[in-house]
Amino acid sequence: MKKRLSIVFSAMFLLTMLxxxxxxxxxxxxxxxxxxxxxxxxxxxxxxSTEEYTTEEYSEYTLFVSASEILSTSHVVGxxxxxxxxxxxxxxxxPSTRKPGRTFPTLIPRNSFKTGREFFxxxxxxxxxxxxxLRNYVNSQRNxxxxxxxxxxxxxAGSMGYGNALGAIGSSYSIxxxxxxxxxxxxxxxxxxxxxxxxxxxxLNDFCVYSVETGMKNAxxxxxxxxxxxPDIRIFIQSVTPVIKAKEHGKFNNKSIDAFNDxxxxxxxxxxxxxxxxxxxxxxxxxxxxDGYCSDKDSQGVHMSYSGCKVWIxxxxxxxx
Amino acid sequence: MRKTASIILIIxxxxxxxxxxxxxxPIAPVEVNCTEALENIYLKISEEIPMExxxxxxxxxxxxxxxxxxxxKIEEIVAVQDACGxxxxxxxxxxxxxxxAEEIADLLGQxxxxxxxxxxxxxxxxxxxxxxxxxxxxxxxxxxFISSSQNRMLEIYDSYFTD
Numbered sequence: 313m314k315k316r317l318s319i320v321f322s323a324m325f326l327l328t329m330l331x332x333x334x335x336x337x338x339x340x341x342x343x344x345x346x347x348x349x350x351x352x353x354x355x356x357x358x359x360x361s362t363e364e365y366t367t368e369e370y371s372e373y374t375l376f377v378s379a380s381e382i383l384s385t386s387h388v389v390g391x392x393x394x395x396x397x398x399x400x401x402x403x404x405x406x407p408s409t410r411k412p413g414r415t416f417p418t419l420i421p422r423n424s425f426k427t428g429r430e431f432f433x434x435x436x437x438x439x440x441x442x443x444x445x446l447r448n449y450v451n452s453q454r455n456x457x458x459x460x461x462x463x464x465x466x467x468x469a470g471s472m473g474y475g476n477a478l479g480a481i482g483s484s485y486s487i488x489x490x491x492x493x494x495x496x497x498x499x500x501x502x503x504x505x506x507x508x509x510x511x512x513x514x515x516l517n518d519f520c521v522y523s524v525e526t527g528m529k530n531a532x533x534x535x536x537x538x539x540x541x542x543p544d545i546r547i548f549i550q551s552v553t554p555v556i557k558a559k560e561h562g563k564f565n566n567k568s569i570d571a572f573n574d575x576x577x578x579x580x581x582x583x584x585x586x587x588x589x590x591x592x593x594x595x596x597x598x599x600x601x602x603d604g605y606c607s608d609k610d611s612q613g614v615h616m617s618y619s620g621c622k623v624w625i626x627x628x629x630x631x632x633x
Numbered sequence: 634m635r636k637t638a639s640i641i642l643i644i645x646x647x648x649x650x651x652x653x654x655x656x657x658x659p660i661a662p663v664e665v666n667c668t669e670a671l672e673n674i675y676l677k678i679s680e681e682i683p684m685e686x687x688x689x690x691x692x693x694x695x696x697x698x699x700x701x702x703x704x705x706k707i708e709e710i711v712a713v714q715d716a717c718g719x720x721x722x723x724x725x726x727x728x729x730x731x732x733x734a735e736e737i738a739d740l741l742g743q744x745x746x747x748x749x750x751x752x753x754x755x756x757x758x759x760x761x762x763x764x765x766x767x768x769x770x771x772x773x774x775x776x777x778f779i780s781s782s783q784n785r786m787l788e789i790y791d792s793y794f795t796d
Contacts, residue, residue: 441755444718448689455692466698470719470748471755487751493701493740495747517755607686607716612756615717618687 431632432462436507438489438498441470442553442615443513445607449621460625464511467491467501473517474530478537498534499541510538510545511628513590515552516614519572520563528575535585547585549576554591554601559613566599593627594620665772666795671725675711678723678789682782687716700724701740706733708773719748720759722779725790731773738770741777748779 437443447468453460467489479486481495491501502510512535518527531549539545551573554566573591580587594616596602603609605620616624669677691712696702699714709727714720724741728734745766752760762781769776769787771794778786 441717441719445716448714448716448718451691451695452689455690455695468718470751472751490701490747492697493743618716621716 430462432464432509432628434506434508435461435464435511436467436502436505436509437461437464437511437513438467438502439513439550440468440472440516442516443468444470445616446621446624449616449618450625452618461628465505465507467496467498467505471517472514473521474514474527474534475518475522477514477534478530497537499538502538502542502545507542508544508546509548510542511548511550511588513550513552515572515576516569519552519568524571524575527572528579531576532579532583535583547580547583548588549580549585550588551576551591553614553616554595554599556603556606556609556613557598557600558609560600566595566601570599588628588631590624590627593623665774667727667774667793668795669793671709671711671727674725674790674793675713675723678786679713681789682780682786684713684715684721686720689714689716689718700744702726702737705729706737719751719756720779722777723786724775724777726775728773728775734770734773734775737775738768741768741775745777745779 437446439446443466447466450460450464450466469487469489472487472489476485476487477498481488481497488495488497489501490496491504496504514531514534515527518530522530535547535549539547552569554569555564560566569591573589577587577589579585594601594605601613602620605617605623606613606615607617607620608615691699691710691714693704693707693710696704696707696710696712699712706729707726708729710725712722712724712726714722726734726737728737745763745768749760749763752763762779762783766777766779766783767787769790774794776787776790778790780786
């Protein structure tokens with residue numbers, strides 16, 4: 313442990329040699345005794361590059377920990393490249409604000425964590441009809457012998473939203489996914505699958521029905537239910553995807569979707585969840601869903617073609633593998 | 634005399650009813666004859682009624698996730714969905730036996746009900762299609778067509794079955 317901490321601090325010193333940006337990071341050190349674990353907090357100023365920083369031995373990554381694990385370089389459960397804007401999430405590192413799935417910035421040896429497609433092996437994708445299309449694309453790739461999102465599974469249902477997924481199974485207003493043919497609450501489905509990461513894309517069936525404030529309350533309630541049933545879960549909230557220009561009408565428009573996504577981003581920030589911006593990769597300069605990625609241009613104008621799904625998959629794969 | 638005749642008639646009726654009862658032997662399965670492989674039936678359907686969207690061909694192993702149907706109950710299958718995942722669906726299965734076929738038919742019926750619940754406030758056109766969708770079962774063969782052309786699909790499918 314002491315040797316590893318020494319390595320970490322040595323790497324931090326190396327980082328001061330690069331001078332594009334700097335920020336103050338909270339770095340936690342952990343010591344343990346037979347009786348108790350104490351967490352100390354220290355701050356230091358670190359300079360880092362806005363471009364990907366690599367050395368022969370170290371890369372700048374964010375360390376993920378589960379609620380039940382002590383922050384330690386020996387408990388790496390995943391890693392993600394950290395861009396400058398995401399380091400903002402690191403400001404609050406008080407132990408009392410630690411929440412399940414929270415990310416903490418640190419420096420870890422490159423070879424001490426998994427990267428590659430296996431990142432998604434213990435992931436489940438939760439979503440509405442947009443994700444129904446993703447499931448079909450992923451399975452079509454897998455059935456033709458290609459690796460696609462590892463062994464990730466799906467809990468998806470058309471018209472599902474943060475709001476209607478809160479209802480009891482069988483209630484008139486609720487929508488739930490199926491697991492092996494049986495309707496399940498999302499949190500129960502995640503548990504049955506044994507997933508350790510959940511990628512959620514909901515909201516398309518919420519942003520026109522509820523105010524942004526109510527939408528976020530519903531989202532937070534649903535996600536907390538998932539965490540309560542699955543304490544070791546890591547939460548990734550994917551943005552709502554856009555609509556093509558020709559199908560914008562009334563409140564159903566990209567400006568409203570953007571407002572919902574901004575609120576989701578803030579929700580993630582305040583809870584330590586990871587926000588994944590899928591929408592930006594699918595839009596043109598007019599801030600609308602690109603026609604080429606849309607499979608139902610004559611209908612709702614929101615569902616993805618296989619080429620749209622490929623963009624989505626490439627985004628996730630480049631970000632996490 | 635009348636009393637004796639009545640008793641004789643009652644006994645005779647009892648024997649008559651007994652002869653109509655179940656002998657305990659299993660009922661012979663309905664025999665159907667399908668003149669083509671399901672894949673060829675699908676080719677015929679898709680030639681006449683091409684899917685509007687990109688297609689996804691499901692395998693027997695996919696059926697548990699999509700419909701709750703176990704792969705070991707399937708002898709032959711063609712299952713296709715559109716890329717959207719909630720519009721057109723074609724499922725044609727030859728089950729291992731009649732019992733499995735009934736179970737599969739039940740699951741597909743549940744799927745239609747589930748889709749109706751999802752679509753009723755979401756996509757009025759798709760909901761209307763689903764209200765007319767049926768599951769067809771002929772012996773070991775089960776089929777479900779969800780499409781604006783589902784009636785014609787069923788006609789083409791039926792044409793490959795003889796008594």
